[in-house]
Amino acid sequence: MLKRLTNARLFAPEDLGIRHLLVGGGRILAVCERDDELASSVADVVDLEGRRLIPGIIDGHAHVTGGGGEAGFKSRVPPLPPGRFTTAGVTSVVGVLGTDDTTRDTRQLLAQVRALREEGLGAWCHTGGYHVPPVTLTGSVRDDIVFLDPVIGVGELAISDHRSSQPTLEELLRIASDAHVAGMIAGKAGIVHLHLGDGDHGLDLVRRALAKSELPARVFNPTHVNRRKALFDEAMELARQGCTVDITAFPVADGEDAWPADVALQKYLGSGAPENRVTLSSDGGGCLPVFDEQGQMLHMDTGRPSSLIETLGKLLDGGLPLGQVLPAFTSNVAGILRLKDRGRLQAGMAADMIVLDDANRLSDVMIAGTWHVRHGIRQRFGQFERPRDR
Numbered sequence: 350m351l352k353r354l355t356n357a358r359l360f361a362p363e364d365l366g367i368r369h370l371l372v373g374g375g376r377i378l379a380v381c382e383r384d385d386e387l388a389s390s391v392a393d394v395v396d397l398e399g400r401r402l403i404p405g406i407i408d409g410h411a412h413v414t415g416g417g418g419e420a421g422f423k424s425r426v427p428p429l430p431p432g433r434f435t436t437a438g439v440t441s442v443v444g445v446l447g448t449d450d451t452t453r454d455t456r457q458l459l460a461q462v463r464a465l466r467e468e469g470l471g472a473w474c475h476t477g478g479y480h481v482p483p484v485t486l487t488g489s490v491r492d493d494i495v496f497l498d499p500v501i502g503v504g505e506l507a508i509s510d511h512r513s514s515q516p517t518l519e520e521l522l523r524i525a526s527d528a529h530v531a532g533m534i535a536g537k538a539g540i541v542h543l544h545l546g547d548g549d550h551g552l553d554l555v556r557r558a559l560a561k562s563e564l565p566a567r568v569f570n571p572t573h574v575n576r577r578k579a580l581f582d583e584a585m586e587l588a589r590q591g592c593t594v595d596i597t598a599f600p601v602a603d604g605e606d607a608w609p610a611d612v613a614l615q616k617y618l619g620s621g622a623p624e625n626r627v628t629l630s631s632d633g634g635g636c637l638p639v640f641d642e643q644g645q646m647l648h649m650d651t652g653r654p655s656s657l658i659e660t661l662g663k664l665l666d667g668g669l670p671l672g673q674v675l676p677a678f679t680s681n682v683a684g685i686l687r688l689k690d691r692g693r694l695q696a697g698m699a700a701d702m703i704v705l706d707d708a709n710r711l712s713d714v715m716i717a718g719t720w721h722v723r724h725g726i727r728q729r730f731g732q733f734e735r736p737r738d739r
C-alpha cells in the first residue's frame with residue numbers, strides 16, 4: 350500500500366520547509382515540493398498540516414538483551430520489548446553487551462537483534478562486551494563482523510573503569526585493527542565502541558592509541574563521555590582529532606560531576622568541534638549503578654530508550670533550532686555506523702520517521718512505512734505485548 354504524506358514541515362534533518370512524501374515498500378519513494386507531482390489514486394493520504402516530520406531516532410547503544418548483573422543474578426535486567434523503542438521514536442537500534450558478557454553472549458544478542466527485526470525495527474549489534482578477550486560467536490572479532498550480517502563493530506569495550514579488563518594499549522590496538530579491517534572487508538562501521546568509566550585515566554588510552562598507530566581516528570568511538578565534566582572536555586578535543594564521541598542520555602542529579610545530555614550537546618555544538626562528530630544514545634536496558642569508593646554498589650537504575658526523545662524535547666523547549674540538534678540523533682549516528690539508508694529523509698531511504706506535535710512531543714512514529722504510533726496511540730504490539738501495555 351502506498352502512503353502519501355502531504356504538507357510536512359520536513360527536517361531531513363536540515364530544515365527543507367514544506368514537502369510532500371510518497372512511501373511504499375518500506376522506503377521513501379519520492380520527496381516533492383508540489384503535492385500534485387505525487388498524484389496517485391491508490392495512495393492512502395495523511396495530511397500533516399505543517400507539523401514537523403523528522404527522521405526516526407537511531408540509538409547506537411542499547412542493552413537489547415537487558416544489561417545489568419552487577420549486584421547478583423537478580424539484578425540482570427530483562428530484555429527490552431519492542432514497544433520500549435517504537436513508542437519512543439527509536440526506529441533503529443544497535444545492541445551491546447556490557448559488564449555481564451559471561452552469562453550473556455553474542456548468540457543471545459544476535460537472537461534479540463533478529464527478534465527486533467521481526468518486529469519491524471532496524472537492528473544491529475556489536476560483538477564483544479566490556480572485556481578482553483572479547484566474547485564472540487565465531488571465535489574472532491574480525492570473523493564476527495565480516496560474516497554475521499547484524500554485527501557492525503566491537504564493544505562496548507570498557508576502559509577507565511573498575512569493571513573493565515584493564516586493557517593494555519597493545520590489546521586495544523589489536524582489537525581496533527581487527528574491527529577496522531573487518532569493516533573495510535564487509536563495508537560496515539568497523540569501529541571499537543568504547544565504554545568510558547569514571548576512572549581518572551579518562552581517554553588517555555585512546556590518545557596513546559592515536560599517537561602510536563596508523564588506525565584512523567574514526568575507529569575509536571567513545572561513549573558515556575558526559576559522565577564527568579573533565580572527561581567531556583577530553584572528548585571534545587578527541588572529536589577535533591577525528592573521533593566521533595557519543596553522549597549518553599542518562600539522568601544526572603543536581604550537583605553531580607556530569608553533564609545532562611541536552612547540556613552536553615549544547616556545549617559540544619558551541620565549542621567549535623566538528624558538528625558531525627557527536628551522537629547521542631540511550632544506554633537503554635543497561636543498569637545505571639552508583640558505587641562507593643570500594644566498588645560497592647549503593648543503588649541501581651536502568652536506562653530507558655525514551656530518554657532520547659525526552660532530551661530532544663528539552664533542547665527544543667530551550668529554544669534550540671531543530672535542524673541544528675537533530676543530526677546528533679539521526680544522520681551523525683548513521684554516518685559513524687555506516688547505515689547507508691538510515692538517518693535522513695530523502696528518496697531511497699528507509700521510511701523511518703517521527704511527527705512532532707506543537708508541544709515538541711512525539712505524536713506519530715512510522716517504521717519501514719508502517720505506523721507504530723498514530724496521534725499518540727500505539728498501533729502495533731510485539732509478540733509478548735498487549736494493547737493494555739500502552
Ligand SMILES: [Zn+2]
Pocket residue numbers: 447505544545573
Ligand atoms: Zn557502558
